[in-house]
Amino acid sequence: MARIPIKVPTPLRGFAGGHAEVLVEGETVGALLRSLTETHPALRRHLLSPDGALRNFVSVYLNDKDVRTLARDQTAVRDGDVLSIVPAIAGGAPSGTMAPGATPREGGRAFTSEELRRYSRHLLLPEVGVAGQKALRNAKVLLVGTGGLGAPAALYLAAAGVGTIGLVDLDAVELSNLQRQVLYSTADLGRPKLEAARERLEGLNPGVTIVPHAGRLDSTNAMEVLRPYDLVVDGTDNFPTRYLVNDACVLLGKPNVYGSIYRFEGQVSVFDARRGPCYRCLYPEPPPPDLVPSCAEAGVLGVLPGVVGALQATEAIKILLGLGEPLVGRLLLYDAGTMSFRELALAKNPECVLCSPKATQKGLVDYLQFCGVAPPGAASPGVPEITPEELRDALAGEEPPLLVDVREPEEWEISQLSRAPLTIPKGELTERMSELTRARELVLYCRSGARSADAVRTLLELGFTNVRNLRGGINAWAERIDPNLPVY
């Protein structure tokens, strides 16, 4: 029987006793995974469906091969093999006019002497030269998201002289963005990101046209927004937009330069369904919304999106210039903790609903529904809520509710409610259910109210009846009830 190390990615380590690698014995991939989930039962729902099959939003690699392209569960293993679990993570391309491998679009007016000086280090590269620099000037790139990934990508694309850069974002600059979103400065706080980004990028390179697309990208506008661009850089931080961008790129025949980040780890690839797999080939379905925390919940090393966004910009420029080998059919994994890069082969899924010959999906769908998330700003359906004001009154009343803080221990250090609540991180709730009482009302809270709404839903499913969610989380409490508490 072989003894095989299974590499556990950061998002799942909390369910595997904190281990990055677990040694397991078995003869097949299926046996190894069963043994892993027997040792660490909390991993089971993340990896296997109730009938024991590998879940669709998790990929498992034997060495650098997707087991779905081998014999799946039945794939035999030998000593020396390494099994890697690669889950979908949320946190965050050239033109349809250019056929794969086609010559980049050159031509147009001659460069001015100022432009020749600005781009001289590119012009000196035989692989770029005047023709390549003109191709960049004629290129149009859309950045979806101007946050952690979009910020460095936008700076490098503008500096490189990509002629037209479209930006999609609807947020304003917040203080917590500045730890990593290097496009913005402290003076930009409160400004719309698009406005601040445009000013910064035009300041960097006045020869570049910045096209802001304000508002949310959705099924009704994505095709029109993406159509004029040569390539899309996906810098989104949520699954609905990620699938939307993927699907629109496949339908329009555009490359999609993908990047995502989680704590210390990043993923980069180029999805171009004309010559390789798409995001749906890798992950046919998104994970349930309560299974994978976002960067806002889990944190991210500030420089990580800088590295991943710069890798995305590199791929975008290579594609626009038609040089080198793009990351088509390859998933690059970057671990800042061990400072290591690994590469996994991505195969086109012959059953892909979107990009295979058997495709059944011919247009865009409702991505919020597909990903099982409520529209932004909507109340959580079916989750009983309590406002900060109501909670303040209830805590002063005859039968105060029991507070349950479902945040992570690191967040507890930042701010806490004064009445020493029970602290159970959301991921441990099911296992630690016995610590909860059914005799008193429970009020659950997290940072902003989203995680605790999921946690309330879980408790209701487990038969709890007297449980409510603090609307807006501890941040709303800090803003409305206790101004001494920090908002984060």
Ligand SMILES: [Zn+2]
């Ligand atoms: Zn596909």
